[in-house]
Amino acid sequence: MLQALFPKKPGTEPLAEAIRACRAHLLFAFGFSALVNVLYLAPTLYMMQVYDRVVPTGGIMTLLFVTVVVVFALGTLAALDHIRSRILVRAGLRLDRLLAGTVLNRVIGSRESGTKVAQAMRDFDTFRQGLSGQGALALCDLPWTPVYLLVCFMLHWTLGMLTLVGGILLFILAVLNERSSKPRIEAATQASAKAYMAQETIAGQSEVVRALGMRQAMITRQLKERDAAVTAQSEAQFIGGRYTGAIKFLRLVLQSLALGAGAWLAVEGQISAGAIIAASVLLSRAVQPIEQVVGAWNGIVQARAAWANLTELFASTADQDRPRTLLPKPAGLLTLDGVGVRAPAREQPLLRHVSFTLQPGESLGIIGPSGAGKTTLARLIAGATEPDAGKVRLDQADYATWNPERLALHIGYLPQDSILFAGTIKENISRFEGMIDTPSEDVDARAIQAAKAAGCHEMILKLPQGYDTPLGPGGRGLSAGQSQRVALARALYRDPCLVVLDEPNSHLDAEGEVALASAIKALKTRGATVILIAHRTGVLQTVDKLLVLRDGSIEGLGPRDEIAARLQAGRQPAPRVVSSVN
Structure with a gap:
């Protein structure tokens, strides 16, 4: 038996x-x-x-x-x-x-979904x-x-x-x-x-x-x-x-x-x-x-x-459960080599043959029409999903060779819909690190440092209980803009070398936009690699390169000014590309 x-x-x-x-x-x-x-x-x-x-x-x-x-x-x-x-x-x-x-x-x-x-x-x-x-x-x-x-x-x-x-x-x-x-x-x-x-x-x-x-x-x-x-x-x-x-x-x-x-x-x-x-x-x-x-x-x-x-x-x-060698802290060299992602219910792949390299400290803006695969690419780079073909590497090491939890420490990810969890603001910013026996003093210091880097420290202090303000499921208790700023602070927690921001300014007011621009500038200054997906073009003025996606494939990739000039010249209708939301 x-x-x-x-x-x-x-x-x-x-x-x-x-x-x-x-x-x-x-x-x-x-x-x-x-x-x-x-x-x-x-x-x-x-x-x-x-x-x-x-x-x-x-x-x-x-x-x-x-x-x-x-x-x-x-x-x-x-x-x-x-x-x-x-x-x-x-x-x-x-x-x-x-x-x-x-x-x-x-x-x-699990990377799978289903009942x-x-x-x-x-x-x-x-x-x-x-x-x-x-x-x-x-x-x-x-x-x-x-x-x-x-x-x-x-x-x-x-x-x-x-x-x-x-x-x-x-x-x-x-x-x-x-x-x-x-x-x-x-x-x-x-x-x-x-x-x-x-x-x-x-x-x-x-x-x-x-x-x-x-x-x-x-x-x-x-x-x-x-x-x-x-x-x-x-x-x-x-x-x-x-x-x-x-x-x-x-x-x-x-x-x-x-x-x-x-x-x-x-x-x-x-x-x-x-x-x-x-x-x-x-x-x-x-x-x-x-x-x-x-x-x-x-x-x-x-x-x-x-x-x-x-x-x-x-x-x-x-x-x-496969044993993995403990790799050293990466510098932020990002490489995508022939990456492809299939959709279960679609014949058309979400991504196909995507390849590029970003040096530590470089920033990349990703634009393209709705359904081009921008969010899928962001999730792939952030380690939220795995490619069906090709490799994603950080400092030449395939993501699959990293311990997933250790890899996540070096990546900051702000998803399109923020996604906060039930708990305090400090717990959300610190990725609930206090639950795994990390000294509370260290967690507090890192959470405040991340909030200051995201420009939302003063905003949090004005809340009824500050960093200890409890949130309901889905971040209930904050406005959409406040949730996005807290999620940005979470992405910056522990100073990751690679930061992926998917529509980081979609709910921000003017003050939030200024804080976001300052945070991106600080990331570049300290040598972090930054990926930006944005439908409001102001935040893309600071990136070094632009990548244009269409139907899951790269249609353009190069220095920001060169790609922007091509768009303005009419080779690709700018409003259709820049104003879309994936």
């Missing part, structure tokens, strides 16, 4: 290691299950003693003695059953401590809960069914055969239930994940939905997606309920037949009167784990599917 949980795909070693770390818990639970199932024989033996010894002889002392013994046995059974349940819960907690951070790291570090990646933590919780739920207990009890079958044969071969045939029929029903319910449960899980993702997206953009009068339309759409998920879940439950009912009916019939067969054998003198009741109890206990497994089958299948999804996620992100 344990071996089946160990993934064998490359990159899934952390999953196998976590399961091995919980192996002691699972083995102890399995061992306690053996004791529990042996003690379940106590009521059967008690009944046999009462009917075979106490009733015929009137032995009250014998009755008292066997009653004390059976009460002690049942008390021990209850205690062991409680202990094994706690052990499985502890196994789930240990698994959470070992894997939760790793799963989150793989999700955030399976988005619901990875939900899959992990599903598996963890399945490991400590009723399904796990039923699976622990299932291997002891042959023990009860053997005891039935010891009473009489007829009772043993009745139990064996009944167990086979129940097993067949369980297999049919698995084949019928598995695809429906998987479909229900995927539909539910899709519905939840859509719901979270709508809730996060509720202001826009209300402002555009889309509330009823989005509710209708969400209800349709939810209906698909609920329908799929209901179908799975209907199928499971059908088989559960059939199994319960068969078990009750078998118990009754066991009583009848026991009575017939007792009349024939082949078994004692006590064995009549014992036969029914033993048969019931023998088939009960099968019934419990079928009853918990939906949860078992969901846990198994969740584990398979985690295995796929870890296999697809195996490169994250």
Whole structure:
């Protein structure tokens, strides 16, 4: 059972290691299950003693003695059953401590998108809960069914055969239930994940939905997606309920037949009167784990599917755990060599054969019409995504050879929509560095230094709580211009040698524009390499070079004045290129 949980795909070693770390818990639970199932024989033996010894002889002392013994046995059974349940819960907690951070790291570090990646933590919780739920207990009890079958044969071969045939029929029903319910449960899980993702997206953009009068339309759409998920879940439950009912009916019939067969054998003198009741109890206990497994089958299948999804996620992100040499701090030499990026749903690539080099301290402005690939190129240079072809290098080292976290320390990135997170302004500027045991004094000093470099120190001090002003999700609590200035400070945190600014002045007022120009000038002065994408041309007056993108390809690249002269000469209509927003 344990071996089946160990993934064998490359990159899934952390999953196998976590399961091995919980192996002691699972083995102890399995061992306690053996004791529990042996003690379940106590009521059967008690009944046999009462009917075979106490009733015929009137032995009250014998009755008292066997009653004390059976009460002690049942008390021990209850205690062991409680202990094994706690052990499985502890196994789930240990698994959470070992894997939760790793799963989150793989999700955030994954370059892929989709439902399976988005619901990875939900899959992990599903598996963890399945490991400590009723399904796990039923699976622990299932291997002891042959023990009860053997005891039935010891009473009489007829009772043993009745139990064996009944167990086979129940097993067949369980297999049919698995084949019928598995695809429906998987479909229900995927539909539910899709519905939840859509719901979270709508809730996060509720202001826009209300402002555009889309509330009823989005509710209708969400209800349709939810209906698909609920329908799929209901179908799975209907199928499971059908088989559960059939199994319960068969078990009750078998118990009754066991009583009848026991009575017939007792009349024939082949078994004692006590064995009549014992036969029914033993048969019931023998088939009960099968019934419990079928009853918990939906949860078992969901846990198994969740584990398979985690295995796929870890296999697809195996490169994250690859050991990398600790490279020295780069100077800022940026090289793109034949870079290409494909779009999953488009035949036309987003970028193709993009090549250029920037020396440390040089600045480059990127312009082009909407959809030219400017933001994709910015994300590529910032390390937010990977190329499908070609290489991006920093100081001649391919991005893929860098530890991603260490590489990010040397790159400052201001995305087009700022993207701040729930937390204080200081935490956002410092990239939440204080959460990883960095001394708070160092974090405070660097955050203030970055804010001063971005020209927003005084703006922050005027806020109600200054740098400790809390922000809601998405930076709620600041205006768009304030958010952009804070995001600029975050990009400048720790003095990166490469800074990528995508539409850095799209929400700025005149004061913000002045601060931005000053920050760019300071970056060039200290020798940082700067990439600028802007639709308002004022900020591009300071760059050394201009790159013109069209349909994902470089249409022009050279000194700023030379490219600007070409644009003005009409070789490329200036308004169309310069005023666009990617």
